[in-house]
Amino acid sequence: MSMMNRIRNKGPKNRRIGTLAAVALLCLAPQALIRAQKVAPRYDVVEHRNAWNAGENVTGILTDTTSVAYAEAYGHNVHGGFHDANDAGKTWSAGVETKSITHLKRLSLIGSFGFDNTSGREMAGSMFIHPGFYPVDAIEFTPGRKDKQTYAFMGGIAGEVGSHWRIGGKAEFTSTNYTKRKDIRHTNYRLDFKIAPSVAYHRGDYTIGLTYLLGKNSETMTAKKIGTAENTPYYAFLDKGLMYGTYGTWDGSGLHLKETGINGFPLREVSNGAALQLAWRGAYADVAYSHASGEAGERESIWYKFPSDRVSSHLSYHFTIGRSRHFARLNLDWARQTNREAVMNSETANGITIVHVYAYNQIFERKSLTLNPEYELMNRWGEFRIGTEYSITQSLVTQMYPYTVSQKLQRSNSYFDVTLHLGRVDLLAAGSFAIGKRTDSDQTLSTDQQAGEPPYRLTDFYNLQMEYATASRAALRLGARYNFRIGLYAEATVEGTHGFNLRYITGGNNRWNETLRVGYVF
Numbered sequence: 001m002s003m004m005n006r007i008r009n010k011g012p013k014n015r016r017i018g019t020l021a022a023v024a025l026l027c028l029a030p031q032a033l034i035r036a037q038k039v040a041p042r043y044d045v046v047e048h049r050n051a052w053n054a055g056e057n058v059t060g061i062l063t064d065t066t067s068v069a070y071a072e073a074y075g076h077n078v079h080g081g082f083h084d085a086n087d088a089g090k091t092w093s094a095g096v097e098t099k100s101i102t103h104l105k106r107l108s109l110i111g112s113f114g115f116d117n118t119s120g121r122e123m124a125g126s127m128f129i130h131p132g133f134y135p136v137d138a139i140e141f142t143p144g145r146k147d148k149q150t151y152a153f154m155g156g157i158a159g160e161v162g163s164h165w166r167i168g169g170k171a172e173f174t175s176t177n178y179t180k181r182k183d184i185r186h187t188n189y190r191l192d193f194k195i196a197p198s199v200a201y202h203r204g205d206y207t208i209g210l211t212y213l214l215g216k217n218s219e220t221m222t223a224k225k226i227g228t229a230e231n232t233p234y235y236a237f238l239d240k241g242l243m244y245g246t247y248g249t250w251d252g253s254g255l256h257l258k259e260t261g262i263n264g265f266p267l268r269e270v271s272n273g274a275a276l277q278l279a280w281r282g283a284y285a286d287v288a289y290s291h292a293s294g295e296a297g298e299r300e301s302i303w304y305k306f307p308s309d310r311v312s313s314h315l316s317y318h319f320t321i322g323r324s325r326h327f328a329r330l331n332l333d334w335a336r337q338t339n340r341e342a343v344m345n346s347e348t349a350n351g352i353t354i355v356h357v358y359a360y361n362q363i364f365e366r367k368s369l370t371l372n373p374e375y376e377l378m379n380r381w382g383e384f385r386i387g388t389e390y391s392i393t394q395s396l397v398t399q400m401y402p403y404t405v406s407q408k409l410q411r412s413n414s415y416f417d418v419t420l421h422l423g424r425v426d427l428l429a430a431g432s433f434a435i436g437k438r439t440d441s442d443q444t445l446s447t448d449q450q451a452g453e454p455p456y457r458l459t460d461f462y463n464l465q466m467e468y469a470t471a472s473r474a475a476l477r478l479g480a481r482y483n484f485r486i487g488l489y490a491e492a493t494v495e496g497t498h499g500f501n502l503r504y505i506t507g508g509n510n511r512w513n514e515t516l517r518v519g520y521v522f
Helices: 003-010 012-035 043-049 058-063 459-470
Strands: 068-079 090-103 107-126 137-161 165-180 185-203 206-224 235-239 244-249 265-280 283-298 301-305 308-321 324-349 352-379 382-397 403-422 425-444 473-483 488-499 510-521
Touching: 043 068, 043 090, 043 324, 043 352, 058 090, 058 107, 058 137, 058 165, 058 185, 058 206, 137 185, 137 206, 206 283, 301 352, 403 459, 425 459, 425 488, 473 510
Parallel strands: none
Antiparallel strands: 068 090, 068 510, 090 107, 107 137, 137 165, 137 235, 165 185, 185 206, 206 265, 235 244, 265 283, 283 301, 283 308, 301 324, 308 324, 324 352, 352 382, 382 403, 403 425, 425 473, 473 488, 488 510
């Protein structure tokens, strides 16, 4: 069946997505007419040089005056044995995306639209779209082909109100479909939505802004078996933290992959928060806080509840020396999440199932802190960026009293990115070196009662995941981009990653990524 026929069969959902795409293209059409004969700067350069674009307040686009847009098609080919246990040995992807920033007299607009199709073969592991996003994960063990389609849309508008006030709003929407075509097969639908109305007051060199943040994400994974081999059991594992959880046949009790009266394995999360921004001349700072309430299950059968808190901040300062612009940045992110499991049972009488929930016990907690200092230089010869990202994550598993297990995961990644302009040719180079460290400890609390068996752990899978997360690695990307006179461009890059001193990952030490892009700058 062709892709167009599959889209037609999706019904109203994809018609809404098509409408969003049409709106995005209509917003970009004036850009093409206005600047068809002009040489426009690269979108990423315009985006990076405005510190407000790192935060949540869309009115910050009014502090710049450069309008820019691009549309491109791309393809990736990724292969090699050095990869996460949830990834395929070989994947390919293709897609299109367009982004735009437009400035009118007292009004500015920003928008984007993208579609990506990714396919991987011989994939097993996590059955969710973003492994690790939620504090519980379902894992299956039968390698097969998986396909993922992602539609993303973003639109924002900001305007001047009077002499000192600016108001605006931004909305982001992402829809993802994910399928596996081999037993136990599964189909996933995920939606991410975020809106951020904003206001800012400015006088002279000072600006202060405020943003309200509302977000929602949800994913439903439906597993099934359609094969006829009765003597072929399929197993799955429900990870409740650090690969401790429940292992058994995929439709067994406790895995929640096939529950009577419940559509698949549903998860959802709603967040509320606020952000404050301050700017003075070349200095910019923001801080954002959000609280999220998440749960897995539906109606009376809520198996897990996972609240979380997050604080993020961006600090930057830029200055100009001659024809060169310098940027110093510091990005911070802190998050804490807990997961509580229901103590419940159900009884059925006269065809009616009644669920009794007695309590929710905390079984998992994780806290993370990420620091990212960065320096960037921009001038007519090109752009140069260098930085380091350091993260520390602490996790605690308390699934079964009196056993507790804790983990401390530290990772550091130093990187550089260079673009050199040579006439119509841009030479591209980027590289990174990362190291990691993991510390595990387990403890049995003293108790007068006899301790039962500790919770089951999927040790082999855990070792694969942790080795990939902490293994030392070096990556290098080289490429070139040719800019044609009429605004078209073509770009090709090759990236290689090498992992050192691997013990559990046996597929190979290398990973390769070849990318081709063709696009048009408005």
